Amino acid sequence: MKRLPLIAPNPPRLSEHLDALRRVEASGVFSNNGPEVRAFEAGVTQALFGGHGACLAVGNATLGLMLAIRHASGMRTGGLNPKQGTLALMPALTFAATAQAAAWAGLTPLICDIDPDDWAACALEEERLLARHGERVGVVVPYATFGNAIDLERYVYFQQRYGVGVVVDAASSLGTLDDAGLGFGACAPFAVVHSMHATKTFAVGEGGLIHSGDVDLIATLRSMGNFGFEGSRNATLPGINAKLPEITAIIAQAKLAEIDSVADHRAALEQAYRAALPGFQFQSVSGQRRAMQFMPVLLPERLAHHRDSIVESIEASGVGCGRYFSPHLGEQPWFQATAMIEPTPVADKIAGRMLSLPITDAMSVDDARRAAAALADACAAILRPLDRRASVRGPGAAVASVIVIGGGPAGTAMLTAATKRGLLPDFAASGLMVIERSGAIGGGRLGRYAITSDSTAQTFLTAVRDNTHPELARLVDHPAGRAVAAHIDALGVPLTEVGPLLRATGDRLTDIVRANGGVVLTGHEALGVRRVGEGVWSVQLRRLSDGHVFDQLARNIVVATGGHQPLDRLATQRVAGGQLADLASGRLIQSDDVLTVGGFEKVADILTGKRNPRIAVIGGSTSALTTIALLLKRQPGLPLGAGAITLLHRRPLRPFYHSVEAAHAEGFTDFGPDDICPVSGFVYRLAGFRLEARDLVLRMLRVDGRAPDPRVALHRIAGDDDAAARTIIEEADLVIAALGYRPIAAPIADRDGLPIPLAAQGGKPMVDRHCRIVDGDGAPIAGLYGLGLAAGFVPWGPLGGEPSFSGQANGLWLWQNDVGLMIVDQVMASQVMAAA
Structure with missing residues (x-):
C-alpha cells in the first residue's frame, strides 16, 4: 500500500517551460520586477482577485510580512518609523514567521488567544487589548488560519476605530475564495500576504504575494521591497531586497493556470475527511472554497495526552501526520523570551489536541478515507483500555503537601518569595499544587485596571532582578520587563503594563514548579474545602473545560483568591x-x-x-x-x-514620607512617634498614601x-x-x-460537612499575624493560610510598620518577600513534622 505523505510539494515543472526560460535569457532581465513578474502580478490580480487592487510578488511570504508590517506600524506616527516598544497584536495559533516578521520589523509581538470555533484570533481579546494598550499597538496581524476566509470587515473597523495598522497573514490562502467568490482579501484596504512556498497549495518553490485593494499601498511596498527606492536610486523609504526572480515568476504563472482545479480537488478531499470522521471536531469554515494545505482535526479531549502514541500509530499505517501549530507561538522559547504573551487557554487546548492529516494533489478521495480510518483506529485502540480502567479522583490521587488556591499576583508572589531563598524546587517537590481558573498563573486581574500602580517600577522588577533562577532574572530584559523599567522614577506604572510582566513571571514559575514535580492546574476552580482527617483537607475542584468535578487531598491550603467589592455591602452601608x-x-x-x-x-x-x-x-x-x-x-x-x-x-x-527629616523639610508635622515605623524610619509606612495618590493628597x-x-x-x-x-x-x-475590598474565599467545612464560621465573614481580618486563617472566635485553623488583597494581614515585628496603624497591609513587595516566606516556612516545617 502506497504511503500518503503529509505534504508532497507539486510545483509546475520548469523543464516543461523552456520557451519561457529562453524568453528570460533573451531579455537579459532576471530580477528587479521584470516582465515575467509583472505579467504574473497582473494575471493573478485578474484571475483570483477579480481585477480589484494590485499585487506585488516577493521573494517569500516572510519578506512580504516584514514589508507590510513595517509600513502599517508607521500609521500611528504618520510615517514609517514605529516608536520603540510598539506592539504587533497577533493570535497564538500561527506559524513562527508571523511573529518573526514583526520582530524583524522592529516590533514586539503581543500574542493573544484564539476563537474556539474558527481558531483565528479571538475578536473580544483583540478589542480588549486594543483598548488596554491604546497607541502602543501599531499593527494587528490576524492569521487566516489554515487558509480560512476570516472576517476582514472586523479589521476594517479596527483600522477606523483605533487608527491601528492591519496586515493579514494569509500564507495558506492563495486559491481561497471568499463568500462573494473572489480571492481572499480582494478588496481589503490593507495588505494581505500570501505564500507560494513549495508546501502550499499554490506551490511555486519559494515566493510570496502581497495583495491589497489599495493600489497606492502596493506601489509603496514595491519601493520598500526595492531598497526603499522611489523613482531613483536614493533611499526615501525603509527598504530591503524582497524581489521575486523572473524564473520563479514563470513557475508562478504556470501554477496560476491550474490553481482552480488544484484547489477544487483539495476541497473535495477536505469534505471526504469531514464525512469520514463525524465524531471529531473540525475548524469552522468561511468562504466558498479554501486552499487546503493539509487537514487539521482535533483529538477528543480525553485523548490529548496520548497524541504522540496516536501519531506513531498513524505513521506506522503509512499515513503522514503532523501537529500544526503545536507548540503555538506562546509556547515557543524565543517568543517566551521576547514577546508579550496574554493568557491563551483556548489556544493551549486547541494546539494540544491538534493533528494534521495529508491533503496532496496526488491523493484520491479513497486515500482521504484511508487516512481518516487510520486516525479513527489509532484513537479506538487507546479508548478501549481507557474505558475499562477505573476512574480516579483527578490529577493528583496522592496527598499534596500544599494546595495554593489562586494563581494571581498573591499566589505567585509566594512562589517568587521562595525563589529568593532558593526554596521553590524543594517546595514544589514536596507536593505543591497551584489551582488557577484562567489559562495561566501570574497576572490575575491586575492587568485589567486602567490605573497607575501604588508600587514603583523598581518594586515590580525586584521580583526577578538577580533572581537565583536565570529564567526569572532574564525577565528584566524581556519586553514586558523593559516596559515596566521605562517607568522607573515615575509615579507608579500603568497596571496594563505590569500585567504582562506578572504573566511572564508566572510562566517561568510554572516551568520551575512542574520541572521539580509540582503541579500547576490552570482552567480549574476550587468549589470548597473540607476537613477529612487530622491534618488533612480535601479540596473539591472543577475542571472548567468540561465541568468534571473531583477531590484532591492536601495537608495545607493557601487561599490566595484576592478580594472583591460585594454588592450586598452597598445594601447595608450607612454614611x-x-x-x-x-x-x-x-x-x-x-x-x-x-x-x-x-x-x-x-x-x-x-x-x-x-x-x-x-x-x-x-x-x-x-x-x-x-x-x-x-x-x-x-x-x-x-x-x-x-x-x-x-x-x-x-x-x-496621610501622605507617606521616607523619613521624619523629609516630612519636616516640606513642613509636614502632622504625625507623632507612633506614626513612625521603628524598622525603616518611614512616616506613615502603612497608612500613608504613595505615588499618584500621595501627590493628590499633598496638593489637597x-x-x-x-x-x-x-x-x-x-x-x-x-x-x-x-x-x-x-x-x-x-x-x-x-x-x-x-x-x-472583602476577601474571596472558598467555603470551608468541618468533617461533618458543616461550614466553619470564619472571622472574615463578620468583617474582621481573614488571617492572624502568621497568615493563618482564623475562625469566628479568632482562633487559627491548622493547615489553612491566607494571602493577598483583603486578607487583613498587618505587618509586625521585623516586618515593620507604625504602631498607630489599624488597617490591613496589601503590597506586592510584602507578599514577594517576608509575608510569602512566612507561609512557605510554616508549610515546609509542617511537612517535616508530618514525615517524622
Whole structure:
C-alpha cells in the first residue's frame, strides 16, 4: 500500500517551460520586477482577485510580512518609523514567521488567544487589548488560519476605530475564495500576504504575494521591497531586497493556470475527511472554497495526552501526520523570551489536541478515507483500555503537601518569595499544587485596571532582578520587563503594563514548579474545602473545560483568591446617618467598576449631557484617591468645573514620607512617634498614601505650598448627623463607593460537612499575624493560610510598620518577600513534622 505523505510539494515543472526560460535569457532581465513578474502580478490580480487592487510578488511570504508590517506600524506616527516598544497584536495559533516578521520589523509581538470555533484570533481579546494598550499597538496581524476566509470587515473597523495598522497573514490562502467568490482579501484596504512556498497549495518553490485593494499601498511596498527606492536610486523609504526572480515568476504563472482545479480537488478531499470522521471536531469554515494545505482535526479531549502514541500509530499505517501549530507561538522559547504573551487557554487546548492529516494533489478521495480510518483506529485502540480502567479522583490521587488556591499576583508572589531563598524546587517537590481558573498563573486581574500602580517600577522588577533562577532574572530584559523599567522614577506604572510582566513571571514559575514535580492546574476552580482527617483537607475542584468535578487531598491550603467589592455591602452601608443605597438611589457604582479598563468610559456615558457634573467619591482608601486621579487625568476628559468631585472620608488623609527629616523639610508635622515605623524610619509606612495618590493628597492638603486641584473638594464626615455630607451625596450626579475590598474565599467545612464560621465573614481580618486563617472566635485553623488583597494581614515585628496603624497591609513587595516566606516556612516545617 502506497504511503500518503503529509505534504508532497507539486510545483509546475520548469523543464516543461523552456520557451519561457529562453524568453528570460533573451531579455537579459532576471530580477528587479521584470516582465515575467509583472505579467504574473497582473494575471493573478485578474484571475483570483477579480481585477480589484494590485499585487506585488516577493521573494517569500516572510519578506512580504516584514514589508507590510513595517509600513502599517508607521500609521500611528504618520510615517514609517514605529516608536520603540510598539506592539504587533497577533493570535497564538500561527506559524513562527508571523511573529518573526514583526520582530524583524522592529516590533514586539503581543500574542493573544484564539476563537474556539474558527481558531483565528479571538475578536473580544483583540478589542480588549486594543483598548488596554491604546497607541502602543501599531499593527494587528490576524492569521487566516489554515487558509480560512476570516472576517476582514472586523479589521476594517479596527483600522477606523483605533487608527491601528492591519496586515493579514494569509500564507495558506492563495486559491481561497471568499463568500462573494473572489480571492481572499480582494478588496481589503490593507495588505494581505500570501505564500507560494513549495508546501502550499499554490506551490511555486519559494515566493510570496502581497495583495491589497489599495493600489497606492502596493506601489509603496514595491519601493520598500526595492531598497526603499522611489523613482531613483536614493533611499526615501525603509527598504530591503524582497524581489521575486523572473524564473520563479514563470513557475508562478504556470501554477496560476491550474490553481482552480488544484484547489477544487483539495476541497473535495477536505469534505471526504469531514464525512469520514463525524465524531471529531473540525475548524469552522468561511468562504466558498479554501486552499487546503493539509487537514487539521482535533483529538477528543480525553485523548490529548496520548497524541504522540496516536501519531506513531498513524505513521506506522503509512499515513503522514503532523501537529500544526503545536507548540503555538506562546509556547515557543524565543517568543517566551521576547514577546508579550496574554493568557491563551483556548489556544493551549486547541494546539494540544491538534493533528494534521495529508491533503496532496496526488491523493484520491479513497486515500482521504484511508487516512481518516487510520486516525479513527489509532484513537479506538487507546479508548478501549481507557474505558475499562477505573476512574480516579483527578490529577493528583496522592496527598499534596500544599494546595495554593489562586494563581494571581498573591499566589505567585509566594512562589517568587521562595525563589529568593532558593526554596521553590524543594517546595514544589514536596507536593505543591497551584489551582488557577484562567489559562495561566501570574497576572490575575491586575492587568485589567486602567490605573497607575501604588508600587514603583523598581518594586515590580525586584521580583526577578538577580533572581537565583536565570529564567526569572532574564525577565528584566524581556519586553514586558523593559516596559515596566521605562517607568522607573515615575509615579507608579500603568497596571496594563505590569500585567504582562506578572504573566511572564508566572510562566517561568510554572516551568520551575512542574520541572521539580509540582503541579500547576490552570482552567480549574476550587468549589470548597473540607476537613477529612487530622491534618488533612480535601479540596473539591472543577475542571472548567468540561465541568468534571473531583477531590484532591492536601495537608495545607493557601487561599490566595484576592478580594472583591460585594454588592450586598452597598445594601447595608450607612454614611452620615443614612442608608447609602437610599441617599444615592440610581446613581451609585463601586470604585472597582471605574478603575477597570472601560470604567472611565462607563462614567462618561452615565454623565452624558451633564454640563457641570457633580461626583461624590466615598472612602479614604487608595482606591478612592486613585479613582479621583483617573477621573481627572483621562483624555478626552470630563467637563469638570470647580468642586466637581468631592471626596467624603472619615479618617485624616496621610501622605507617606521616607523619613521624619523629609516630612519636616516640606513642613509636614502632622504625625507623632507612633506614626513612625521603628524598622525603616518611614512616616506613615502603612497608612500613608504613595505615588499618584500621595501627590493628590499633598496638593489637597497644600503641603509645602502646593496648589490644590480646583476640581476636587474634601469633606471629612463628622459622624451620623453630618447633614452636609448627606446633601453632597443626594445632589451628586454620580456616587462612587470606594469602601475597600472583602476577601474571596472558598467555603470551608468541618468533617461533618458543616461550614466553619470564619472571622472574615463578620468583617474582621481573614488571617492572624502568621497568615493563618482564623475562625469566628479568632482562633487559627491548622493547615489553612491566607494571602493577598483583603486578607487583613498587618505587618509586625521585623516586618515593620507604625504602631498607630489599624488597617490591613496589601503590597506586592510584602507578599514577594517576608509575608510569602512566612507561609512557605510554616508549610515546609509542617511537612517535616508530618514525615517524622
